[in-house]
Amino acid sequence: MxxxxxxxxxxxxxxxxxxxxxxxxxxxxxxxxxxxxxxxxxxxxxxxxxxxxxxxxxxxxxxxxxxxxNEVARALRPGKKSSSLALVLGDLTNPFYATIAKAALEVAGQSGFAVVLGSVDEDPEGEKRAIRELVSRQVAGLMIVPDQGDHAFLAGAGVPVVFVDRPATGIEADIVMVDNEGGGRLATEHLLNQGHERIAILLAPSYYTTGRRLRGFRRAHRTAGLEVDESLVVQLPEGNAESAEKATRELMLRPDPPTAIFASTNFLTEGVLRALGELGREPAVVGFDDFRLADMLPTPVTVVASDIAELGRSAARLLLDRAAGTDRRPPQRIVLPCALIQRGSGERPPSAAKRKAR
Amino acid sequence: MxxxxxxxxxxxxxxxxxxxxxxxxxxxxxxxxxxxxxxxxxxxxxxxxxxxxxxxxxxxxxxxxxxxxNEVARALRPGKKSSSLALVLGDLTNPFYATIAKAALEVAGQSGFAVVLGSVDEDPEGEKRAIRELVSRQVAGLMIVPDQGDHAFLAGAGVPVVFVDRPATGIEADIVMVDNEGGGRLATEHLLNQGHERIAILLAPSYYTTGRRLRGFRRAHRTAGLEVDESLVVQLPEGNAESAEKATRELMLRPDPPTAIFASTNFLTEGVLRALGELGREPAVVGFDDFRLADMLPTPVTVVASDIAELGRSAARLLLDRAAGTDRRPPQRIVLPCALIQRGSGERPPSAAKRKAR
DNA sequence: ATGCTGGACGGTAACGTTTCCAAGTTTTAG
DNA sequence: CTAAAACTTGGAAACGTTACCGTCCAGCAT
Known part of the structure; x- marks a missing residue:
């Protein structure tokens, strides 16, 4: 026996x-x-x-x-995906991503789901590898802040996907994002209302969000009946503060500098302020996305902001519903609103910039 | 057949x-x-x-x-733990934690390990639950930024543990941390060298690190032959900026305000500066841990800083070695040095504070 | 009494992988 | 040319869980 x-x-x-x-x-x-x-x-x-x-x-x-x-053994059974979600995003050191991660973690945790993190440093191929890795761990769903590039390969992954902050091409999936165009328009209109006519916009490289924010910028101009000076639309080679700092310096040392700057990203805003601080110039500045200490800088910074945490929360909630099979609706598209937060830097009139310009 | x-x-x-x-x-x-x-x-x-x-x-x-x-099936085999590490820490929104997470993620990723995150918001019991959850997912190892409370329950977990930033009681395990006492001494000595004799220290509640930094504070005083005014040792009820802001206001409105403040945490430093900004006072300020934009504030902030990213990297490396069985040494204790970064706020002489004091 | 229904429970087959062992094959040595 | 050794390879067990399929027993209707 x-x-x-x-x-x-x-x-x-x-x-x-x-x-x-x-x-x-x-x-x-x-x-x-x-x-x-x-x-x-x-x-x-x-x-x-x-x-x-x-x-x-x-x-x-x-x-x-x-x-x-033993959750691993449990997840081995067919159909039973593991009770983990994956979150793929860029540099956690960026408060923007960190906020998303925290919020997603919180929501997932409340449903007993763990979150596996894949941080990807702006590498189109590394992202793909990271995602494959995550999928091989049988996660119940993927939350992705996608890089550029085709994401069609996700279609065969067999798990629900929610894109965060920006959509991806090649696959139809849920997406949670902020109203980039509206925010861009809001920021620009605000500056136009102060009487600015030469507004520069700084753009991080080829993000989807970049395009939308620029569109809002243009739309605001058109509504105001003004032409956009294309030489003031600055496409940066990189999305970091240094890049923005350098660009701002060049911008302000031109014979015809802008009287206002719209920095389309939190890091870019930092770079802009850094350059202006050194130069001693005072054009109006509006940033996209709020950041810590923005109100404590020499001139408190006016920003267009949205509820980033809600971005993460919505994504997690949506993904959990998809994973549970509760939600069978066609791909959703959640867009969160932006609001203007006036703190000072965005309320400087054109004259202030001109006064110090010489 | x-x-x-x-x-x-x-x-x-x-x-x-x-x-x-x-x-x-x-x-x-x-x-x-x-x-x-x-x-x-x-x-x-x-x-x-x-x-x-x-x-x-x-x-x-x-x-x-x-x-x-299928990594899940693979991890099911006895002995083979899954190729994931767990990282348990507090609020990811705190750049300190975010930096650790990013660095750990990077190192783990290079070895093909994923990282499962457990964020715990200052909840002694929630931490325990989160850890159990993670262990049930057969992670190959745990990196924990421990809360107070006994961690003896980890002994039976059967996985290697590395504590980060502060040790835990009840279990002998590897620990990676910064030289808190040295940093506290460094900051205090710097202020004493400027001629300050009334230095306040703000402490977050009952962290291990708090005690060590305070010890450095006292040691510096003793070395200088000065008594510590115990009324200037402020134990805060909470570790956030608001709490520090309130305490600073009270401190500065005393008949005998300090001429310098040592904020023992990045969030505390923020609170201190916020209060001082409103009051228009200018005592010297030194913070513990560097933070973004510290150099761009009206008075750039002097801090005692260490390589936080290295904290995360070391922890991940150590844990990977333990998990692989490569490292059989007794529990290690890695202590990273602190350095003073002078930016201005810490170099104000006592007279500056007194001048505006009335 | 007998047959039936249904709830409670025990046993077993997967899930996809790794690891071990035996069998088969080739190479090397004597 | 044979024996032994070394290398390949296929097959099966096991990991811990869930799902399914029986069995058993109590209770009920006939």
Whole structure:
């Protein structure tokens, strides 16, 4: 008779070099409670179809042994995806991404989902690799702040995908983003209302968001009946503060400098301010996205902001619904509004810039 | 004859409501390549002991089918922990934590490890729950920025643990941290050297780090032959900027305000500056931990800083070695140095504070 | 009594991988 | 030319869980 006896927490003769405490399994629990394996599983998963008395005995055994379900084994069963979501985004050091991550983590955690992070530093191919890695871990869904490039390869991944902050090409999926065009228009209109007619816009390289914000910029001009001076539309080679700083310097040292600058990204805003601080110039400045300490700088910074945390929360909620199969609607498109926060830098009149211009 | 024939990517008669693309398994690959299952596994894991010709055939099949190893199934095998690390820390919105996370992610990623994040908002019990969750996901190791409270329960987790930024009680484990006492001393000495004799210190509630920084503060005083005015040692009820702001206001409105303030945390520093800005006072200020825009504030902020990213990198490296079993040394204790970054706020002489004091 | 229904429970087959062992094949040595 | 050794390879067990399929028993209707 093949006696498949298994020692419960066997004491190893020689202490293993990896002091790996053998964690109890459902089988251990079953044996201890004097019930079958299936019964333990039923109890662990809600306990339907188990007599209360039996369930109690099982629960006691679970407590005594300190049993905890092995999520990996659980996820192996067909259909059962693991109870983890993946989040793929850029530099966590950017408060923008960090805020999204935090919010998503929070929502996922409330539903008992863990979040596996894939940080990708602006590398179109690295992103693909990271996503493949994540998918191979059987995550229940993907939240992606996509890089440029085709994301069609995601279609075969077999898991729901939610894009965050910007859409991706090649695949139809849910998307949660902010009203970039509206924000761009808001910022620009505000500057135009102050009487500015020469407004520069700084753009990070080829993000989707960049295009929309620029569109808002143009639209505001058109509405005001003004032409956009194309030499004031600055496409930066990189999306960091240094790049913006350099561009701002060049911009302000032109014979015909702008009287206002719209920095389309939080890091760009920083760069702009840095350059202006050194030059001692004071054009009006409006940034896109709020940032910490914006109100404490020598001239508090006016920004167009949205609820970034809500971006992360919405994405996580949507993804959880998709993963659970609760949500069968066609791909959704959630757009969060932007609001203007006036702090000072955006309210400087054109004259202020001119006054110091010489 | 039990013909366990399995269709390769069978076409479902009725399209399933969850459009789950059946992903190919090793068995599919084996069949396609005309080899055994074991051979495929060997090829996937480095291909030792497989003839090159056979390996090539397998690789072709893998490419054709777009096969990718199921990490979950892999992790199920005994001994094989999953190739993920867990990172448990506080508010990701705090650049301090975000920096650690980013660095750890980077190092882990280079070794093909994913990182599962558990963010815990200053909740002693929530941390425990989060850790249990993570352990049940069979992570290969834990990196924890521990909350107060006993962490003895980790001893039975069966996975290596590395503590980050501060040690935990109840368990002997690796720890990576900064030289808090040295940093505290450095900051204090710097202020003392400027001639300050009434220096206040603001402390976040009951962190380990708080105690060490305070110790450095006291030590510097003792070395200088000065008594610490205990009324200037301010234990805050919370670790946020608001709390520090309120405390600073009270401090400065005393009949005998300090001429210098040592803020022992980046958020505290922010609060201090906020209060001083409103009051129009100018005591010297030194903060612990650098932060973005510190150099752009009206008075650039002097701080004691360390390489936070290296904190995360070291932790990840150490944990990877432990997880691989490469590192069998007794628990390590890595301490990173602190350096003073002079920017202005810390170099104001006592007279400046007094001048405006009335 | 007997047959039936249905709930409670035990057992077992997967899930996809790794690892071990045995069998087969080639190479090397004697 | 044979024996042994080394290398390849296929097959099967096992990891811990869930889902399904029986079995068993109590209770009920006939």
């Amino acid at each position: 093949p006696c498949r006896q298994k020692e419960v927490n066997p004491v190893p003769e020689t202490f293993p070099n990896t002091p790996e405490a053998a964690r109890p399994t459902m089988i251990d629990v079953a044996r201890r409670a004097g019930v079958g394996l299936g019964t333990v599983s039923r109890v662990v998963n809600g306990g339907h179809g188990v007599r209360e008395e039996t369930a109690q005995r099982v629960r006691t055994a679970i407590d005594q042994l300190g049993f905890q379900r | 039990p013909c366990r024939q399995k269709e390769v990517n069978p076409v479902p008669e009725t399209f399933p409501n969850t459009p789950e693309a059946a992903r190919p398994t090793m068995i599919d690959v084996a069949r396609r390549a005309g080899v055994g299952l074991g051979t495929v596994s060997r090829v996937v894991n480095g291909g030792h002991g497989v003839r090159e010709e056979t390996a090539q055939r397998v690789r072709t099949a893998i490419d054709q089918l777009g096969f990718q190893r």
